[in-house]
Amino acid sequence: MKFVFKTLMIAFISLATIGCSKDDEPMAKVNITAQNTDFDGDVTGQGGSLNKSYTWNNPLATVDYNMDITAASNGSFQLILQDADGAVVLDRTIVAGQGEDSRSGVSQAGVPGEWTVKIVLNNFKGDGSFSISPGN
Numbered sequence: 001m002k003f004v005f006k007t008l009m010i011a012f013i014s015l016a017t018i019g020c021s022k023d024d025e026p027m028a029k030v031n032i033t034a035q036n037t038d039f040d041g042d043v044t045g046q047g048g049s050l051n052k053s054y055t056w057n058n059p060l061a062t063v064d065y066n067m068d069i070t071a072a073s074n075g076s077f078q079l080i081l082q083d084a085d086g087a088v089v090l091d092r093t094i095v096a097g098q099g100e101d102s103r104s105g106v107s108q109a110g111v112p113g114e115w116t117v118k119i120v121l122n123n124f125k126g127d128g129s130f131s132i133s134p135g136n
Contacts, residue, residue: 028121039117039132043069043077045124054117061109062089062135068102069094072126079130080118083110096126106135 028048034040039056061083069077074096081090090107094100117132 026123028124030119030121037134041119041130043119043121043124043128043130045072045075045121045126047074047123047125049075049120049122049124051120052118054119056115056117056132057113058083058115058134059112060134060136061112063107063115064105064133064135065090065092065107065131066102066104067092067094067128067130069096069124069126069128070101072096072101072124072128074126075124076120076122077124077128077130078118078120078122080116080120081107081110081132082116082118084113084115085111086116087111094128096124 026046026048028045028050030041030043030052032041035056063081065079067077067079076093076095078093079090080088083089087110089110092103094103
């Protein structure tokens with residue numbers, strides 16, 4: 001009888017573990033696709049949040065930027081750029097379902113050199129992308 005009980009418990013635990021999939025857990029990630037003169041990437045999420053920073057060498061004082069979340073159903077995507085002195089020269093947020101689903105333009109002028117590119121996703125569900133290029 002103990003053997004049957006143990007076997008049933010092992011089978012139950014195994015089935016319960018299989019039923020709990022990590023695919024259902026909130027997730028968010030950034031995939032950088034190019035980091036030479038231009039800095040490009042994609043963002044994806046299943047309701048998760050993240051805050052990631054990258055270093056990028058901008059030889060000019062401004063950047064041209066594009067960002068979109070055309071396939072997003074929830075959450076927000078924020079792009080923050082800091083110049084070589086740490087001053088914020090761009091801070092844009094797109095919220096799924098509220099207003100425009102894409103933004104583009106030119107940052108404020110900053111100090112050329114090693115810039116910080118910060119990507120913030122909050123409760124983000126969907127896909128998006130961004131690109132940054134040295135400005136005029």
